[in-house]
Structure formats: C-alpha cells, structure tokens
Amino acid sequence: APRSAARTPLKQADPQPGCQPLATPPRAGGGPPAEPWTPTANLKVLISAASPEIRSREQRRGLRPQEQLSGDEDEKAQPSRKEKSLGLLCHKFLARYTACPGAAESSYICLDEVAEELNVERRRMYDIVNVLESLHMVSRLAKNKYIWHGRHNLAKTLQTLKKAGEQNKYTQQIQMIKKREYEHEFDLDGERNEEEARSLVSNEHSEMCFVELPGMEFRAASVNSRKDKSLRVMSQKFVMLFLVSTPQIVSLEVAAKILIGEDQLEDLDKSRFKTKIRRLYDIANVLSSLELIKKVHVTEDRGRKPAFKWTGPEVLPNTQDPKLETTSATCISPISESISSREQCSKNLFPSRVKQDFTRHPSLIKLVKSIESDRRKIQSAPTSPVKISTTGTKQNLPVYTSKMSQLAAVAQHQLEGTPKTAKEMKMALSGYALEHTVPLPEAVPRPHAQAAAPSLKAALPQPLGALPRSHGSASRVILPHAHSGVSYAIYLHPSQAHTVTMYSPSFMLQPLPCANVTGIKSINSKVLSEITNKEGDRHLAADGPGKAPTAKERAVVKSESSSERCLKRPQAIQEINLIKKCRSDEESLDASVTFFPSGYFIPLTQCTHHGSKAGLSNKEKAGMCSLQPTTAYTSPAAGVIPVTASELEAVNIPALHITSLNIMLSPTSIAAPPVLSNSYLNSSNTSSAQNPSSSCLNFTLQHVGLMPAGMQVPANPVLQHVPISSKPGNVNCSSENTNLQEEKVSKNILQLLDHGVPKEPQEPQPTTESFFRTPGGPNTASSLSANSGGNDRVSQGTLYIPQRKLEVSED
DNA sequence: CATTCCCGCCACCGG
C-alpha cells in the first residue's frame, strides 16, 4: 500500500482541446492542420494512421458524455490512447528538431515550450528527453533546456555502449537467463544446486552508471542534476543488450531481468519486474520512434513473448580513417578527476544487496580530483595555456570550448531525417555515414585528424584519449574510445567510485557471439553475414558468428596488421615497472584483484578466490571512508598486477593505462581477436593442463569479467597458478587505499613523468602479436565446436542452451 | 483475460 490510491478519477483536468484555449496554447486552433513543422512529418502521420478506426470509435464514445461542445467541427477528437502514446509524441518531438537543416535555434530545446506545443504534460517530455539523452542525442543545458544534437554522436555512442555491454558480460548474462529458464521449464526442478552456483557466479550486473561522450560531458556543475537515475541508465543498458546479442533481438522479459539485479529471487519481485517492464515499454517506444528498434514477437517453445529487434545502424567497431597516428596513442595527460568523496549516493536504484559483493573495476579511471576546478576556468579561456597534452586526442579542445560552440555547431548538422521509406538500408548507412561524413561541428576545433583509426576493429584497443575533464561529483571513468580517440566517460555510481582500475582495452575481448556454442540459432545469420560483407571485411571479426576457423583467421590477420601500429609495448612495460617501484609493495597484491581492466563489478569471489567475505567488508568501508588521507601512498598504480611484467605481456595485458595517473599507454597492442578469446575459454575447461601463461590468461579473463569465474574455470586451481598475491587479506584494502591515495599518487606520477618517464612513446612494438602466436597459447582454440554438443552443465565455459526454435514474427 | 502503457501523485533535489 505504498501510495494510496488517492488516485482521483478526475482524469481530465484537461488541457483539452475541446475547450477553449485557456492559455493560448500555441497551437490554438491548430488541430487539424497537421503540424506544418516538419518535413518529416509524414512519418508521424503514418504512424498515427495506424489505427484510425479505433480512434474514431473511441472518439465518439468520448464525446457523448458531456458534450456540448461539439460545436465545432473539429473533431479533434479525443484522444484515443494511441494518439497520446509516447511513441507518437516522440515522433512529433523528433520531427521538430530533426529536420531542420541549419537552424541553429532549433537546437535548443525548451521543455516547456515543446510540451505546450505538443500539448502534453511536462512529465512526458522527461520521458522522451531522458532516453534521448541516454543516446546523447540531446544534452541538458540548464534548467528547462536541452540542446539537440541529433544523430551526430549516435555512432559513437553506440560503439561506446556496445563496449560497455561487452564489458558487462551482458552476453553471458543473457545466456544465463535463458538457460535458467530452460531449466525451469524442462527440468522439472532438477538441479537447484546449479542454480545457486550460478547465481553466485554470475550476476554482475553491474553498475549503474551513465556512459557519456566526451564532447558533451559537461553538465555544468550546477546544472547537472540528479544523479543519473534509472531511465537514462536503463535506456543505455537496454541498448547495450541489443548491441551485444547476436541475433539482435531482445525480449522484454530478459531485458527486465538483466536490468534488475536479477540476482534476487524471483518470486517476490513480481512487482519490481512489472515496473521494470513498464519502464521498458516507455523506453522502447522512444527507441522505436528513433527507428532504432522495432517490436517483434519471439516465439519460443513457451509461447510468444514480446521482444524488440534492433534496426538501428550496425555498430561497427571502428572506423577508419587511417590517419591517425599522430596522436599516437599515447598520451599523457593530466587528468584529474574528482571523485566526490562524499558519496552522494542516496539510494540506488537497483537495490541489490549483492552489489556489495562486487568490486568495481572500472575501465579506466581516474579519480583524482582537484584539477577540476581548473578545468572550469579553462573553459572560460578557450585558448587556455593549459597544455593538456592530450596529445593524441584532440578532443580536449572541444571540451572546453564548451558547449556553446558545440551547440552552435551541432545545430547545424542535423541530418538525419531519414524519412521512413528508405528505411533500413538507409538507416544503416545513414547512421554510419552520417557519423563519418558529417564533419563535426565546425565550431569545435578538432585538432587534426581523429585519432587514428585503428584498423582493427572494435576489438582493438583504442588509443586512449585524453581525459575528460572532470566535473563534479560524479565520478567518472573514462573509456578510451575507439576511433577518434575520443574518450568516453562513464559515470559510476558513487559508491563504487573508489575503486580504481586500469583499463586495458585489450581486454575487451568480445564475447562474440557464441551462437554456435550456445546452440541458439541465429535467425539472421544471413543478415549478419550480409552486413558483414557490406561493411567490408573490416569489422567483421567482431560480429560474425561465423565459424571459428574463419574468424580466427581473420583475427589473426588483424592482429598482425594492427601490430604495426601498435604501441610501444616496451615503453609501457617500462612505465609499469616504474610505477611498481614507486608504489609500495604491499598493495600490489590486492591491486591485482581489485583492479583489472574491465570496468564494472566483478564479484569478489572471483577475485579472491574464496575469500570474498573479507572483501565485502572492506568494500563497504571503503565507501565510507572515502577519503582519508592515507599515509601510504604507494602507488596507485594499483592497477598493476603483481604479475611480472613478462607475464603480463604474456597475458597480453600489456597496455596498462594508468589512468589515475594520467599516464596512459595505449593498449594498442592487443587486439585480441574475439574469437580467440572465446575459444580460449572453452579450451580452458577442457584441457586441464595449461601452461602458465594460459592460466594467467584465464585469471585475467575472469577478472575482467569475461569469464564468470565460476563458470568458466572448472577448477579453482587455475587461480592458484596465477602468480598473484597469495595473501588473502590484502584484497580488501586495496580498494580503499586506492581511493585514498589517488590524489597523491597522481601527483607522484606526474612527478615521475617529469623526470624520466618517456612521454611519448611512439615506437611501435612488436609485442602482442607474439603472444598470440605463442604455442600453447590461446590460439589453440579447439574448442568451440567441441563443447557445443554436450549439454551438460559441466562444460562451464559454455552454457548450453537448448536449441529452441525461435521465431521472430514481425508485427 | 493479457498486453501495453498513460496518467499523474508525490518524493526528491538543487536553487
């Protein structure tokens, strides 16, 4: 009995059209005339056309009661629910901004006005804007104002989201859920154990964080408001699901489960679930209006369930522009990030108790604080002398340039307006094309080319970029982004913030569609392949579900090529060493646990191997104490793993970015082909004998989150092999310390840099490659096919999912 | 009855 039902039935308070315009709604009489405003208006028309009859019928009904008014003709009609739908509303909204070619003004959005024009309550506007914001199609400027960006950043955003999704292991999570379902159905109730085990393992839902783009990160301090709450975040996650799943179809049910912690028992949360679904519908409606997804029905054994299919642009891992180099990946930039020490967290949306169990590992991070203020200043001075070096990335500039420029710029390009007709093809093209084709806003000074475009695909690491300027309290993590070297920031939930990590892109192995493995048939494999072809060989590796061999081959190729441009591994190593020196030893161990390149949470259990409990406690503490000056500082290099350098190399974790420090090495080298990773995983279970390096890899993977610890590695032993710290206790501390120390650390680091660390490592290094080729290494992937057959739970590496017939019906 | 999802109360929160 939460909120009582005070629900008064007065629903029609009405701004109703029928009545006279009270306040002069702008659109006073305008009922009938379709909105003139947009050229694209047609779309909406069509849409609305959807169910005319119903509406009409409805109308009459409505009129009857109290009428009197009908004096006039207009049939303004009553609304009919459909006409008021969010989707339609969203279309109207989009129409407004979408099509305007040059009008700069159009780029500003004033909620009130729009609400009025569209005649809807303000509340609804928030729904729309929030999801648009999650895609970075708009950003909030100030109180009632937003700026329209259109699809400019869409491609980047999607890439980022995809990456994030991969890091979150969404693919696996989905799998898991499906599996669970399956068990339920069939298996009577067979193994409960399994379930439990699973639950432990999995769930890492992580975070609640909001992924941001560099250019628009600002939210002025003041302006920035509520911590990101769900809708925004939920929307991003939802999108991530599409991007990572192979048939790009996501059912509401699954999405809801994932978005919820999913960890908890199900029963009780019926209501929670329901609410989640409701929200998803809201989001879905908006996304549909954007033509990013479309509703379909998935028919599985158990009946058909509502689902959505991604119709947006394919996300390509990256792009091209071989121009890069310039900025060579490496950059050292002083970043400062502030973590808000205090937590501002009040409540979390996702109440998962489990949360605590997870340790955060953010992708890159940074936590420093301080400089932030500078940044602000900088803003004022465009040409500020600050040399943020950021060499590579040019994005910095833009950043401070600030919104103004952006705005202006943005205003200009809006294209998009893809009219419905051409749809898909167009869509795909447009998305992509637009992105690339369209120059950034002129206003923004874009220093040279974008960062190099790694020819590799997504899998590759990207050059790290500059760091983002920080902002206020929210702690952000930056993700280096692929092309363009743009960095993205992720806002972490405050509580999690303290943990720092290094991000190494290399880790992002993509889980890759394991369709084969799972046994799920991808309906559209054809489609995929087509796409792939289309795109050119370039990106395919990542996505193609193709057969292992092929994929592999490609992967290999890629890596090679990539190697050229890659980073200088040696340097990286050196740096690392340096760091190590600096840092005190004790931490080292933990560090390994705590920080690892992937972002997001990893269950401590995994990390520690067993001693999760302790970890928990620490974690909590960490949160609380946020910053106390610690005496110890050591290095924050925390990210460094205790593993020896050589080992690291072996593992291919070469590039460590020490974000906190601001020293970033470009990861480059890595390019671990997704396929490989996959296979590797599989193989792991299978073969017990692994060479050290492999174990290392395993370890790494687990930590990273690629592999759920429990699942993949059959025996814990693996962990043991790893040279990691043997001390159990340390783990805990690390996070805490890290946090505390960051500031110091960063300083130290900087100092170091000044002194002797090579700043611009440019030479390419041959490193990574070798790793891959190493015999015994991951390459050996035999396994893909091997496992698929058995469905037993045993093979943990892969979840076996019964093949179900999946039919997608269009609607 | 089931699926969709509109509506708007009301808790927050920054100013």
Add this chain to the structure above:
DNA sequence: CCGGTGGCGGGAATG
C-alpha cells in the same frame, strides 16, 4: 520553500 525532475505503480485502453 519552491518549482523542476522523474520514480513508480494503478488501472484504463487495447489486443
């Protein structure tokens, strides 16, 4: 203390 935000869930409209 106010007004913008936006979680949230009842329950109406639709299917």
